Amino acid sequence: MQSDLPRRPGRGLARGIPAVLSVVSAFLIWEIYVRLSGISPLMLPAPSRVLDQIVLNRALLWDNTVPTLKATFAGFALSLTVAFGLSIMLDFMPCVRRALFPIFVVSQTLPLVAIAPLVVLWFGFDLTPKVLLVALVTFFPMLVALVDGYAATDPEIEDLMRSMGATRGRIFRNARFPSAMPYFFAGLRISITYAVVAAIFAEYVGARAGLGIVILNAKNSFRPDLVLAAVVISSALTLVLFAITALVQRVVLRWRDVGDTR
């Protein structure tokens, strides 16, 4: 609607240059080292070889990326729903917060290595255990961020709304919830980086298909190049998800980007 919001054309791209340079040079050093040292590809495959494997096995990788993505999205959707639902409940009922928060904290102390096989044992080799594990790993940062965000609402704004005759529900909707959004996105960025890794780990423990299974099989047949090929795909997935959250944040938190134009 308004065109005079400050924009920074090109600067975003320019700022990305150092990161691109450092990543490219790391891979270059790796490539050069492998070629010069003559190390066996069974020990350390060169990046070029990993890329070749991705191209050669693209059908296999694609077929196994789809179940991993399904588990990630379903798990994250569940996690997001649970985090929002719980956070609202905890905000309206402080006594429930005191009762349940310790349980949530304990849930985050469980080592995934131990809990994942049990969850697979209980829920089988289908989608369910992966969804549950992804949700378990990702809901906590978002929940904490939301609860802290609600609490960080400016008390003067709440007093103001009360003076206007606003109900508790309206104060939540118009003041506490929007106040929590910057916090929520901080938590979301942490969560999203765990999501794919959690899905792959769950598959690794027991699944019919998925990137975790590709990694497991490739490891068992001494194919580090294929392991790394699957790793590249999984990293790419996480980066794409991260970029999506950054875009959504840009839209939702537009008001934070306006800066001080006095």
Place this chain on the structure above:
Amino acid sequence: MSVLDIANVSVTLGGTAVLDDISMHVAKGEFVSILGPSGAGKSTIFRLLTGAARHDSGTITCNGQPLATNRHGFSFMPQRDALMPWRRIIDNLTLGLEVQGIRRKDARAQVTPLLADFGLDGFTHHYPPQLSGGMRQRAALLRTIVQNRPVQLLDEPFGALDALTRTQMQAWFEKRWRAARWTTLLVTHDVREAVALSDRIYVLSRRPARVIAQVHVPAPRPRLGRPVSAQAHAIEAQLLEILLNQTGETP
């Protein structure tokens, strides 16, 4: 008849007496100030009126009705502007009307004719951080006024501004007030501000706050933007004398 009547109100918060037998009234169209030292409990009076705190004894009536049955007597402007940074200026201005259940479109229609007088024309779609301190304060005041409540409660509205902006804002405000004659209760610790704007001034003691003086300011308006009259000067001196020589706990 008074729009607002506070009679023998006392408040104790957490075992500390904050207000001690406070009585004051505000008539329709009158500008009344509550002047007192910092931390005296001036803002507590507003918290009673907006429902954020309760009084232990005494009565408060608004348009003859007790406070408990009339929660719609006051619109409140807090010390800092308390504009929501995630709402555009126009949506901040309509907040009070939205809470009253008025549809956003109708609320905007009520606000729009007042924008020019408040110097906010052309800034409705900006976010609060894009505005200067003075503009934000004018927006906060307009958000208060459009709620169309019988009494405006202004809690040190110019206290957070730099000296120059404050002087400009006070002069602007006096002009607007002379045109509209909002029934206003102002809390301040600035003697000059109280004398420049008020019809009457209640002076509070240190905590626990009592009304230690009531001063009428008959000086002709406008009082700002010209040299301070001898009469106003004398009242300022009298108020300072009262504030400085009061008994009670030392600051």
